[in-house]
Amino acid sequence: MTSADDSGDGVGPWAIVRLPDGQDLRAMVLERRQEHDGSWWYQVVITLLEKNDVHGVMKAVPAPVSFWAPSATCSPIEGEDYVLVPTTRAGHIARWLVERRVQAPGQEGPQLLVHRGDCGSVRSSREEVDPHRAWEVLQQPDAAQCPVCRPERALIAVLQ
Numbered sequence: 001m002t003s004a005d006d007s008g009d010g011v012g013p014w015a016i017v018r019l020p021d022g023q024d025l026r027a028m029v030l031e032r033r034q035e036h037d038g039s040w041w042y043q044v045v046i047t048l049l050e051k052n053d054v055h056g057v058m059k060a061v062p063a064p065v066s067f068w069a070p071s072a073t074c075s076p077i078e079g080e081d082y083v084l085v086p087t088t089r090a091g092h093i094a095r096w097l098v099e100r101r102v103q104a105p106g107q108e109g110p111q112l113l114v115h116r117g118d119c120g121s122v123r124s125s126r127e128e129v130d131p132h133r134a135w136e137v138l139q140q141p142d143a144a145q146c147p148v149c150r151p152e153r154a155l156i157a158v159l160q
Contacts, residue, residue: 011100013080018073029085030125036090040071045102064102086127096134097126112143119149131158
């Protein structure tokens with residue numbers, strides 16, 4: 001889904017995003033969403049640098065930054081495949097969500113988080129799933145339940 005020659009983590013395809021000052025940046029597309037007014041927005045992530053103290057020595061380390069951009073500021077890149085980008089429409093609440101977390105290199109924690117569909121703590125790319133798929137994901141070693149909405153009990157109840 002990503003360009004093979006890029007150092008991305010394979011979460012999504014790349015696009016060009018035009019910033020308000022006219023700069024064009026290459027950004028990974030995580031999600032697209034249609035709002036109530038019909039407008040489309042794209043959640044994208046770029047990697048910037050941040051200061052990190054490693055044993056008393058300051059180092060610049062990669063730091064992913066996610067933001068929403070209106071579709072008018074996003075341009076596709078030839079050869080990128082956007083078919084698998086999670087797409088949602090306003091007013092539709094999924095019963096279960098799987099979040100693919102965007103993490104800086106070396107950052108600890110699960111790559112996937114399972115949420116209830118109405119959870120407000122989802123921060124990265126998400127996919128709507130049925131309860132069976134949510135349970136399958138929850139059983140993976142790189143997955144965990146959201147510590148806010150804690151969907152495991154509700155999933156067990158639905159699957160029984």
